[in-house]
Amino acid sequence: MEIRGERECKDCGQHWSYYETGNVSCPSCGSMRSVGVGERERHTAAQVSLELTDHRTAVADGTIRDAAPALKSDLREFVRKTGYIHGGELLPLDDTSLAAHELLHAVDVVARSNRPTDDEEYFVLELLRGADEDTRPEPSSVPDSLSDARGLAYANAIEAYHHDLSGWLDDHPDKEARTTLGTLSNHLKRVEALEGDIPVSESETLVRVARDIYTYLTTDDLDALASARDQLSSLA
Structure with missing residues (x-):
């Protein structure tokens, strides 16, 4: 979506950044009568944050199964609104997004399990402790029974990033990056077809590939592009 990031209030003349507030109402007088000014830029990053304090309390006072419906609802809302282009600027794939996707899948598995x-429960608690602080559990800590959840969750997260990255490349064409992104897309489709049934190490490789592509595009680091390609080749 391309929008004008600066807005002007038609009632009091106040200017503000829609990219920063995500709100069309005037921060000065509250009027809804505003217009966009300036150049249009691609923008997908909504003003959304992940807050899990209440859910941690709910789990502490009850069970993961009891807390699951409200937790999953908030996680779905977060991942739905998460974007990776801010006023035309490409953002990295962050750990909060990855952890939120994984928590959504893992808590569903645990909540549906009879025993x-x-x-499994400790791993969900570990995700719950760190997801809103931009941390995620190490690959070695993933229980075998939840490795598919991580595989599918990371594929979903990277696919969302891939979507925004592809749109960003429409505005900033780069043939080499586009080709590498296409290879990444093929691997994501395979993971989704397997319903996440891949080694945890492969999930981590796909994350590194997405981040290497970002590094290449934002810093012109050819070594990062080569790294992305080499890692994709290792998965073939």
């Missing part, structure tokens, strides 16, 4: 294991 979740201690390892």
Whole structure:
């Protein structure tokens, strides 16, 4: 979506950045009568943050199964609104997004299980502790029974990033990046067809590839592009 990032209030003349507030109402007088000014820029990053404090309390006071419906609702809202282009600027694939996608899948698995294991419950709690602080569990800590959840979750997260990255490349053409992105897309389709049934190490490789493409595009680092390609080749 391309929008004019600066807005002007028609009642009091106040100027503000829609990119920063995500709101068309005037921050000075509250009027809804405003117009966009300036150049249009691609913008997908809504003003959204992940807040899990209440859900941590709910789990502490009850069970993961009891807390799951409200938690999953908030996680779905977060991942739906998360974007990676801010006023034309490409953003990186962050750990909060990855952890939110994984928590959504993992808590669903545990909540539906008649007898979740201690390892499964501990892993969900670990995700719940760090997802809103831009941290995610190490690959070695993922229980075997939740490796498919990580595989599918990361594929979903990277696919959302891929979508925005593809749009950004429409505005900033780069043939080499486009080709590499196409190869990444093929791997994501395979993971989704397998319903996430891939080694945890492969999920991590796909994350590194997406981040290497970002590094190449934002810093002209050819080594990062070569790294992305080499890692994709290792998955073939």
